[in-house]
Every structure is written in structure tokens, then in C-alpha cells.
Amino acid sequence: MQSRRAGNMLAAFSFVLWGILPLYYQFLPQANTNELLALRIIFSVPVMLLVMLLLKRPLPTISTLLADKKSLFMCFIAGCIMSVSWYAFTWAITHGEVLAASLGYFINPLFAIALGLFFLSERLSKAQVAAVALAIIGIGYQVWQYGELPWLSLIMGSFFAIYGLTKKYIKYDALTSVTIEAAVLTPFAVIYMIWLYLSGDSVSLTSGATTFLLYVGSAPVTVAPLIFFALALNRTSLTMVGLMQYIEPSLQFLLAVFLFGEVFDQTKAVSFGLIWFGLILCTLEALPSLFHRKKKIALPH
Template sequence: MRILRPNPRRAGIGAALLSFLIWGFSPLYYRALDSTPALEILSHRVVWSLLFTLALILPMGQWPALSGVFRAPRLLLTLLPSALLLGVNWLAFIWAVNNGRALEASMGYFIFPIVMLLLGRWFLGERLNRAQQLAVALVVLGVLNLMVLQYRLPWIALLLAVTMGFYSLLRKQAAVESLVGLTVECLLLFPAAILYLAWLAEEGTLVFGSRGAALDLLLAASALVTALPLLLYNFATRRLRLGTVGLIQYLSPSCQFLLAVLLFGEPFTRPHLYTFLLIWGGLLLFSLDSHRRLRRELQAPPVR
């Protein structure tokens, strides 16, 4: 009898696909909450995510790592700004989806890898090769195109890309496992979130508990929307090459793009088309260059 053994790569691909699909279709979740103010949704996301991650930390034996963060002032000082950036990013995305700007939000996550290239160049001294420089130029041209033809700055896209870029840069410097890091970030945001919810309750404008159990359950489910894809993503990155994960990550903004245009009916004008074509061209160059460099590294003889 043949025993089937689990395939780590197949499991990793499955986890990566599921994580990016959850992120990609998350606008559907936030649209279901569009009767709730964005700031209240954000506050619930912080509170319920904290409870969920703490419930995972304890059985997974991560409590020493969590308590260790609070005994390391430098690490805590790194996670404080990362928590603020994460909060701004979450709020901007929620607001965008519920105010007819999901298309622009998808643009932000498309240009995020290019923002990371620039941050690596400016803050880590990483050099850009010609393909990367051209990719950056195409994305910049895409953003400028939308500014010139529509007379407005795509600030939601830039805010999402820049906050996530600086967040990733800070987390790269923080020697902490991602679940522990997310728990600490939620802990740091928790006082403001719970005080805001208490103020809403005092004012009689708190949505939670006033519009039925279904909406309350949806708000509590923000913990799953936040933590589950992150856990799946971490599972995937331990089993796949980063180049593979990098290619799969475009699934998330692609789903958001399709939802915005096909389901939400957001306007997709000719300037939008030109802008996205320039951005996609830059991403194609970036992806091909990353794939080429990864193959070269894998084919290089080991250093003895």
C-alpha cells in the first residue's frame, strides 16, 4: 500500500493562494459593513484581532516571546511606529472601499512593490539595476498620468503603498515573529480603540449592539479577516521561495481591481486604463527581473 506523504511546496502554494484570496476579496467584507463608520470598523478590528491573536499565542507557546518584547525597549520603539502605520493603512483601506475608491486602493497595492524598491534604495542603500529603474519610472509615469488627465492626486493609492512600505521596512528591522509582532501592534493600538468605542457608546452612536446580531458577528469577524491570512502567509513563506510568493501576491490587488470595476461599478476611464497599463508594465519588468536574479542565485556554485 502506497503511503501519500504531504507535499510541503503544494501546501505552501495552497496557503499562499488562500491568504491572498482572502485579502483580495476583503472588500466584500467591508462593503457588508458600509453602514458602520470606518473609524468604528477600525477600532473593532484592533480589539477583536487582539483577542484572537492572544488566543493563538497562548496554546502556541509564544507567550515568552510576547512578554520579551516588553523587556526590549528598542524593539518596542520600533513596533510603536509600525503599529501607527498599520492603523493608518487599515483605516485608509476601509474608508476607500466604503467610499467608492476600491479601484484606487487596488492601485496602491499594485505599486507597493515599487515603493519597497525605492525605500530599499533610500534607507538600506540597495542599488537599483536598469530594469528596476525602468519599472520605477513606469509606475511614476502612471501616477503622473492620472494626476494630469484627471486633475487629482491618487492619494489613497499613495497612502496605502507608502504606509505599507514603511511598515514593512520597520518590521524588517524588528526581530520578532509576525504573529507576536501583530499582537504587540494591536496591544499598542488597543487603548485608543477601546476609548473610542467607549466614547461612541456614551454618545449613543455605537453601531455594535444596536443593529442586530448579524452585524455584531460581522464586526467581530474582523479578527479572522486580519489574522487568518497572515498565518497562512507565514505558513507559505516557510515552504516557498520568496520569488514564488512575490508572483502570487499580485492575486490580491487583481481581485480588488476586478471587484471594483465589475461588481462595485466604479468608473474605469481611459486615464485609468493608461495608468494601470503603465503600472502593470512596471510590475512585469520588476517580476521578470526578480525571477532572472533568483534563477542566477540558485544556479551559482556554493561558496566554500
Template sequence: MGETMKQEKGFGVFIAAWAYILWGILPVYWKMIEQVPPLEILSHRVIWSFFFVSAVVLFTKRDLLKKFLQDQIKEKKTIMGLMLASFFISINWLTYIFAVNTGHIVDASLGYYINPLVVVLLGVFVLREKLNFWQTTSFVLAGVGVIYMTVSIGKFPWIAVILAVSFGLYGLSKKLIKVDAALGLLLETLFISPFALGFLVYLAVNGQQSFLSGSLHNNLFLMGTGIATSLPLLLFGIGAQRIPLYMVGLLQYIAPTISLILGVLMYGEPFTRDHMITFACIWTAIAIFTLSNLKGRVKRKKTAPLSQE
């Protein structure tokens, strides 16, 4: 039994790591269609994700979908959660595409580095959770990094903040609905598909669309946005359920690290001394935050048997 659990955990780590690797190299995909306006890319991303995930859910999770539609879809909390999740993930996707295709991959990676801190901060303000000393220290350090970047470079890192906050609020919205990752993406894209389709029709009527009016390259890559979006999420759903939450917390930094390297080395984005100081503050904050969480986990593990007696 122990050996089987180890194999399951190892498989989970492997699959989850690949999900984050795919998320990390996603800028390369968006760069392939950077001549297409971000809002048009987003609209295609929503539509093709809906079609792709629909096929996956209908073939592999039909019973789960049926149960959800019978039991949960009528609840106001579920509808509100889906609407909020759809709204926030749309903002997140649009901002990320805009960041990549306007030469701000470094800023985008900063956003996903600070996202875990923002999630906890949202927990403090929305769910009334409490911070310990080390968590507070990590927030102060991250704040210092953001302020330093604003003062030294002369601009507020709005891309990083919007990405971190929108994804944090997306996660918070998902707490309102207990649903499988693939099914969740299907329902979220279903909610925003009418808007995406309406925008694409508007572009077509006005002769401004890129799809079916440009190169075969653009057509194929726009159609492929559904797979590019959904595949990492499906892999993450498979991997995350086989590994502890703390391990997911460690693996999540793979994606922004890859994106940062791509932005600087592959696409030649600036990474100055001021960037280095900012990221050093953020990385130190993350290290303190992660170690604090691991220490708390070990402490709870040691005291758990005593509390059960």
C-alpha cells in the same frame, strides 16, 4: 528528501495563495458593514483581532511569546519597531476601509500593485540600497502612470499612495523586530488597543456606537473583523516559510487583481481609458521589476558555486 521538499513547497504555495485570495476578497466583507463609520470599523478590527490572535498565540505559540517577553521586549529597538508598525498598519487599515466603503476599490488595488516598488524605493532612501537599470526603468514607468492619472482624471491618487507608502513603512518597521507574524500582530494590536477601546467608549457614552445598538448583522460582522483580519495573515505565515521569497513576490499580485475585478465588475466602479493607461504603465513597470528580480536570482544561483570554492 527531494519529494518531501516538493510537497512542502506545493503546500506552501497553496496556503500562501489562499492568503492572498482572502485579502483580495476582503472588500466584500467591508462592504457588508459600509454603513458603519470607517474609524469605528477600524477600532473593532483592532480589538477583535487582538482577542482572536491572543487565543491563537496562547494555544499554539505560548513558548514563543514567553521567550519574546523575556529576551526582546525590554530592548528600545523592539519597542520602537512595534510602535511604528502599529502606527503605520493603523493608517493602512483605516485608509483601505475608507477606500472600499466610499467607492475607491480600484484606487486601493492600484496602491497594492505599486507597493513592491515603494518598498524598494524606501530601501534606496532609508537603507541606502542601489537600483539597477531595469529597476530604475520600472520606477519611471510607475511614476508616469501616477502623473498621467493625476493630470487626466484631475486628482492625485492619494488613496493608492497612502496605502502603498504606509504598508511599505510598516514592512520597514518590522525589520527592527524579528518576530513571528501572529505574535507580531498580537503585539501591534496590543499597542493600539487602548486607543481603539477609548474611541469605542467615547462613541458609547455619546450614544453614537453601531455595535449592540443596531442590527444583529452589524454586531456579528463587527465581531468577525478579528477573524477576517487575522486568518489571511496566519495562512500567509504558514505558507511563506515554505516557499522562496521570489514566489511570494509573484503571488502578492493575486490580491489587488481580485480587488480590481470586484471593484469594476461587482461594484460598478469606473474603469475608463485613462484608468487603463495608468494601470498599463503600472503593470508594465511590475513586469519589468519582477523579471529583473528573477533574472538577478538566476544569475546569483549560477555564480553561487563558484563563489564558494
């Protein structure tokens, strides 16, 4: 029980950290998202290696990695997919679109449900069918009112769900996987930064130490919640993690509306409302099984 309680706290803390990330990026308005992504990839590797040393986790050897070439290749794919999701997220929160980021992560579970249906042959419950239908109606309503798709939200939600699906085919442990995902992309990021510097177009390398450190800081501030999340997965249930993941977009939503002053008009209210209602249905459906599992754990053997 102590381990499960610790896992719940770690999971909740990771989602809180993700939820307040927009506060950090307010120091980098209109940031160069390409550079942010490149520096995040480059500096994520030493951060992850340091964390593994502090947690006394064995560092992966070349022979161990090459022994499972499929997982190594899937780490490269996962890294590319995560880069797309993270790029869209970073652009949103550095260009006054935190609400779009919030919507993206609210609809992420619905994309995950759809992927489970098509790729893992999972069956949808009535609540999940209703949630997906409500999300489609909600997004359709936005398209009808605004005349365009909420591309940022759809890219974030879909690519993060695809990232989760990809992780199912990686056999390395969670911390090793995250490290390798960044490591295999690091050469491309380094080449890009060198080219940017030589062409005189770099912002982070030519705007002073403070700006450079803020760009570099995007690595630890985004890796930290991922580490807490990875540690939580071994100590709590996926059901509890699924219920708590709404902490992140909820905090982003509150920051966008009440701190950053983004417009939350009637169209967004209807769209968000439909999606929230669907998520509430899924949550209510999951609660009985969660409590039943807790009761079984509490029974003496």
C-alpha cells in the same frame, strides 16, 4: 521541496483571502471606519492569542517583551503605520473605491523599492528603475487628467511599504509581532469605543447584533490572511512571495470592474497599464533567479 510547495500554497492562499476581502465589506456599506478600526484592533488580540495556542506557539511573556524594548517600541510604530494603511483601505472598499485599493497595492512594491534605495542602501536594477519611472508617469497622467492626486491609493501603497520597512527592525517572531502591534494600541481603541458609546454616536453598539458581529468580524477576516502569510514566509522564498503578491490587487481589480461596476475609464486604463508594464518588467527580471534557485535546491548533495 514539500515544505517549499506548502509555503507557496500558503502564500497564494493568503493573497487570495486579501483579494476577496471587498466581498465581506459589501455587507457594511458606508461603514464608520473609525469604529471598524477600533474593533479590529481590540478583537485582533484574542484572535491572535487563540491562533498561537492552536499552533502550539509559546505565548510571549512580559519579561521577554521588555528584554527587547526597541522591538516593543517598533511594534507600536508598526501598529500605528498599519492602522493608517488599513483605515484608507477600509474606507475605500466600503465607499465604492475598490479600484483605488487595487491601485494602492499595485504600486506598493514600487514604494518598497524606493524605501530600500533610500533607507537600506539597496541598488536598483534597470527593470526596477523603469518600473518606478513608469509608475510616476502613470500617476502623473491621472493627476493631469483628473486634477488631483489618487490620495487613497498613495496612502495605502506608501504606508504598507513603510510598515514592511519597520518590520525589519522588530526581532520578535512574526505571530508575536502582529499580536503586540494590536495589543499596544488596544487601550486607545477601548477608550475610543467607550467615549463613542457614552456620547451616543456608536453605530456598531446601537444597530443590533448583526451589525455588531459584522464589525467585530473585521478582525478575524483580516488577521486570517496575515497568519497564512506569516506561516508562508518560513517555508518559501521572498522572491516567490513578491511574485504572488499581485494576486491580491488583481482580484480586487476584477471585483471592482466586473462585480461592483466601478468605472474603468481611459485615464485609469493608461495609468494602470503603465504601472502593470513596470511590474511585468520586474517580474520577468526576477524569474531567472527564481528558477536558478529552484534548480540548485533540486540538485542532490
